[in-house]
Amino acid sequence: MKTLIKDVDIVTLDEKGTVIRGGAIAIDGANLVAVGEAPVEFAPDRTIDGANHVAVPGFFNAHCHASMSLVRGYAEDLPLDRWFNERVWVAESALGPEEVRAGALLAACEMIRSGTVAFNDHYFYMDHVAEVVEASGLRASLAWCQFGLGAGKEVGADLPAALAFAERFHGEAEGRIRAMLGPHSPYVCPPAFLREIAALAKEKGLGLHIHLAESEEQVSRSLATHGMTPTRLLEETGVLDVPTIAAHALYLSDDDVAILARRGATVAHCPITYAKLAMGPGDVPRLLRAGVNVALGTDGPASNNDMDMKEAVRFLPLLQKLARRDAEAIAGDASLRIATQAGARAMGFPSSGVLEAGKAADLVLFNFDKPHLVPRHDLVANLVHAAKGSDVSHVFVAGRLLYENGTILTLDEEKIRAEAERAAFRMVSRDLTVLREYQS
Numbered sequence: 421m422k423t424l425i426k427d428v429d430i431v432t433l434d435e436k437g438t439v440i441r442g443g444a445i446a447i448d449g450a451n452l453v454a455v456g457e458a459p460v461e462f463a464p465d466r467t468i469d470g471a472n473h474v475a476v477p478g479f480f481n482a483h484c485h486a487s488m489s490l491v492r493g494y495a496e497d498l499p500l501d502r503w504f505n506e507r508v509w510v511a512e513s514a515l516g517p518e519e520v521r522a523g524a525l526l527a528a529c530e531m532i533r534s535g536t537v538a539f540n541d542h543y544f545y546m547d548h549v550a551e552v553v554e555a556s557g558l559r560a561s562l563a564w565c566q567f568g569l570g571a572g573k574e575v576g577a578d579l580p581a582a583l584a585f586a587e588r589f590h591g592e593a594e595g596r597i598r599a600m601l602g603p604h605s606p607y608v609c610p611p612a613f614l615r616e617i618a619a620l621a622k623e624k625g626l627g628l629h630i631h632l633a634e635s636e637e638q639v640s641r642s643l644a645t646h647g648m649t650p651t652r653l654l655e656e657t658g659v660l661d662v663p664t665i666a667a668h669a670l671y672l673s674d675d676d677v678a679i680l681a682r683r684g685a686t687v688a689h690c691p692i693t694y695a696k697l698a699m700g701p702g703d704v705p706r707l708l709r710a711g712v713n714v715a716l717g718t719d720g721p722a723s724n725n726d727m728d729m730k731e732a733v734r735f736l737p738l739l740q741k742l743a744r745r746d747a748e749a750i751a752g753d754a755s756l757r758i759a760t761q762a763g764a765r766a767m768g769f770p771s772s773g774v775l776e777a778g779k780a781a782d783l784v785l786f787n788f789d790k791p792h793l794v795p796r797h798d799l800v801a802n803l804v805h806a807a808k809g810s811d812v813s814h815v816f817v818a819g820r821l822l823y824e825n826g827t828i829l830t831l832d833e834e835k836i837r838a839e840a841e842r843a844a845f846r847m848v849s850r851d852l853t854v855l856r857e858y859q860s
């Protein structure tokens with residue numbers, strides 16, 4: 421299939437930050453063949469009129485728990501410890517593969533509608549999430565969360581089963597699915613387990629997706645228990661020997677930052693969760709100055725409460741500017757780059773996140789024919805600070821059109837919304853127990 425998008429404004433996010441007004445984008449199969457001007461011999465099967473639209477690379481949600489969409493609005497106004505112990509880890513006692521599937525389908529609809537092309541998921545029953553990825557047309561990096569607390573403490577898969585999942589699905593769906601191993605965190609997983617899972621990841625050539633240093637209490641507890649910071653513990657146990665995406669990493673010493681930079685780890689920053697759970701803003705400019713790859717995530721809908729990356733794209737610079745009292749923090753297109761190419765690189769899709777000939781055709785169009793997007797002095801500023809996820813009009817993943825002007829072309833959204841609500845109510849009406857206890 422060959423697609424031509426004509427008369428479109430293009431925010432390429434290439435090295436020079438090129439912005440093209442009234443250009444063309446030519447897509448052949450899964451790739452971009454021209455950005456700016458289409459070759460005269462290009463004969464499209466489909467032409468999209470891009471007038472008053474802006475094309476930009478699609479978003480890579482670098483940390484989420486998509487199926488937690490079923491507990492959206494179920495864990496409100498609580499600090500992290502009570503959020504885990506009173507709500508989230510209680511509702512999850514009734515979680516099964518059907519709930520995971522229903523929640524992932526709902527999240528896929530929400531992500532597609534707001535311009536996300538790929539998500540980095542950390543949860544349970546990931547074979548069911550893989551099915552959703554396959555059906556939706558999205559890309560994803562999937563990790564089956566592991567606690568390492570011994571027999572009977574995992575959800576749906578012990579470590580050998582989580583590894584079997586990763587080996588079975590890595591590269592599936594025409595390469596749209598990548599798999600990782602997913603130790604929960606250094607505050608839940610014992611060091612011996614971190615060592616075991618890291619060695620396995622290294623042996624099998626898989627990356628790791630983990631939570632890290634979300635609170636000052638986690639750091640002081642790690643110092644008291646292990647004699648080192650959580651970040652140092654990840655280095656000592658071999659976790660950072662493989663490509664690692666560390667979600668949050670809010671409380672870091674200078675030494676921790678240097679470790680993350682030296683080991684090429686990615687920090688997945690989820691600013692809306694930090695504000696909502698009053699966790700603190702983190703220091704993104706400091707990470708970037710040190711050379712750490714910083715990507716952007718929504719986190720799960722129990723702490724956000726949505727999966728709209730566009731909202732996080734705006735909130736990231738707002739929170740950093742406010743926290744640092746520095747209006748120049750995360751300026752220009754930095755937030756867009758963090759939300760696209762930084763996540764793409766970390767999730768193993770290095771050809772995505774930039775609009776250039778030869779790269780993957782993972783792009784979205786924003787409809788700028790809206791009062792809040794006029795005038796168009798600065799397309800990047802309008803995209804970062806004024807556009808809404810709901811302004812997305814078209815979503816392409818690997819050259820395939822998944823969404824067009826209000827209609828998801830790959831999923832039955834009406835049915836998915838109804839089934840998700842039924843599954844969510846059924847889940848929290850069961851006999852719930854406390855699964856495990858979070859100790860800050």
Ligand SMILES: [Zn+2]
Binds near residue numbers: 483484631667
């Ligand atoms: Zn998380």
